[in-house]
Amino acid sequence: MREPVSIALIGAGVMGRQHLAYLQGLEGARLCAVCDPDPAAAAVAAEQGVAYFADYRQMLEQLRPAAVIVANPNSLHVSTALDCLAAGAAVLLEKPVGVDLREVRRLVAASAATGVPVLVGHHRRHNPLIARARQLIEEGALGRLVTVTALWQLRKPDSYFDIPWRREAGAGLLLTNLIHDLDLLRHLCGEVSQVQAFTSNGVRGFANEDSAAILLQFANGALATLTGSDAVAAPWSWELDSGENPVYPRQADQPCYLLAGTQGALSIPQLRRWHYAEADAGWHQPLQQSQETFESEPALRRQLEHFIQVVRREVAPLVSALDAGRTLALVEAIREAAESGRRCAPSLLSES
Ligand SMILES: NC(=O)c1ccc[n+]([C@@H]2O[C@H](COP(=O)([O-])OP(=O)(O)OC[C@H]3O[C@@H](n4cnc5c(N)ncnc54)[C@H](O)[C@@H]3O)[C@@H](O)[C@H]2O)c1
Structure with a gap:
């Protein structure tokens, strides 16, 4: 049996919690942290039995997860994903990939330069x-x-x-x-x-x-x-x-x-x-x-299963940052x- 992929959640709102529900049933992944500046998210982390971080950057430094799910507000998507790529963590980034094409170009370039994949959550x-x-x-x-x-x-x-x-x-x-x-x-x-x-x-x-x-x-x-x-x-x-x-x-x-x-x-x-x-x-x-x-079959579960394969570099992302950038364009x-x-x-x- 292979080690499960360690995944942290950044943004524990409505969408983040939906991802958590599907993550629980997956053998190939293990949640390692919940990060959200809203103190109410500490209860979500406690429920899941994992560490809580108000600041995801501390989590990246301390835990070095293999992967993250980013489900924070749209305007933070690219800056958060860039921090995660710099820490070597593959990213499942909620849609929209960003709020304008200039920032999305930076993300596409960073993913290519680091070789760390981004899968964008166009789950349908x-x-x-x-x-x-x-x-x-x-x-x-x-x-x-x-x-x-x-x-x-x-x-x-x-x-x-x-x-x-x-x-x-x-x-x-x-x-x-x-x-x-x-x-x-x-x-x-x-x-x-x-x-x-x-x-x-x-x-x-x-x-x-x-x-x-x-x-x-x-x-x-x-x-x-x-x-x-x-x-x-x-x-x-x-x-x-x-x-x-x-x-x-x-x-x-x-x-x-x-x-x-x-x-x-x-x-x-x-x-x-x-x-x-x-x-x-x-x-x-x-x-x-x-x-x-x-x-x-639930699309969100299939998306997570695909993400685990992406993290393991077994497949290319079905929806890369570039691909999602074209939808934003x-x-x-x-x-x-x-x-x-x-x-x-x-x-x-x-x-x-
Ligand atoms: N794929 C879909 O069908 C679908 C559906 C709904 C929402 N979404 C996307 O999911 C994302 C979140 O939407 P939502 O409806 O869950 O919103 P939400 O407001 O319920 O949740 C956002 C969470 O992010 C947290 N947050 C704010 N700043 C943060 C930071 N710096 N670091 C970590 N967490 C931070 C907030 O405290 C909040 O808990 C959005 O990008 C949205 O477009 C996708």
Whole structure:
């Protein structure tokens, strides 16, 4: 038996504690510390029977863990991850990878220079249903991918916005929520070459957007729309449709992504497929329907299992800092397009 990987948690809030719950069941890892300046986190450390540190830098110095999970506020992601890389600890960094591309470039360079890996927590990519959808697209089940309709429409309760930063610029649904959908669209359909967008704060009137309508053109020629709002009483979103997190009552029969190609179509998360029996059939013939299957498993647990392999240098991160940086570049292009009214291309981000 190999030694379990020692992992420290930095940031023991809502997300950090979700990671802890899955970490407990994993044989390949052992929690060694909880770090959070909020003194209430000492109780979390005590519950887990591990050391508590208010300052994660002390923990890095004293314990030299093989790995860390970073789930602190977005604006601290890059500086925290840089400290961890300098201490030789592999990082599972919550999304977004950073708050702007300049700092993300520094992180990408540091990971390359130190050889210490960063896995970014776009956990939906680890969901087995997404892995199956990607495989179907790659195998050509849809033919040439032509159009994608993506929806993220739900209502957050007003009380969600009692926390002041959630009403401020930069913390709207683009960076908080649609970044997940945009990351999945990149994962499923490839890189985006240009975007157009409208955003609106017309329902809530805060400094950030509550709704967005986005047009995406992919490098492979496919075209997509993504419409999102956190202010509508509607059932179409990954959260409500996928059943990934039981805190959201499920709308199991509703899709959030509809992918259509020259040979077939696919709805996600249902993984229902449509195609014609004859290659040259068209709208006068019946479309055949079939149901794809997959083994359901929690995406956050699969992400941790993958992270252990990353820490052991057995696999490359499924979502590296560079890859997540490209998703952030897409968010920035959409924001720029909405503000300027122009078409915008995501900034190129590369290893060097
Ligand atoms: N993957 C997902 O689906 C998902 C879902 C929710 C949140 N998140 C991400 O997780 C991160 C945390 O979000 P949350 O909802 O848990 O927020 P939260 O406010 O509940 O938790 C953040 C925690 O970080 C702590 N913290 C602040 N400064 C710190 C520091 N210097 N060192 C260590 N800890 C520090 C806070 O005290 C708090 O306990 C965010 O980046 C968010 O985007 C991801």
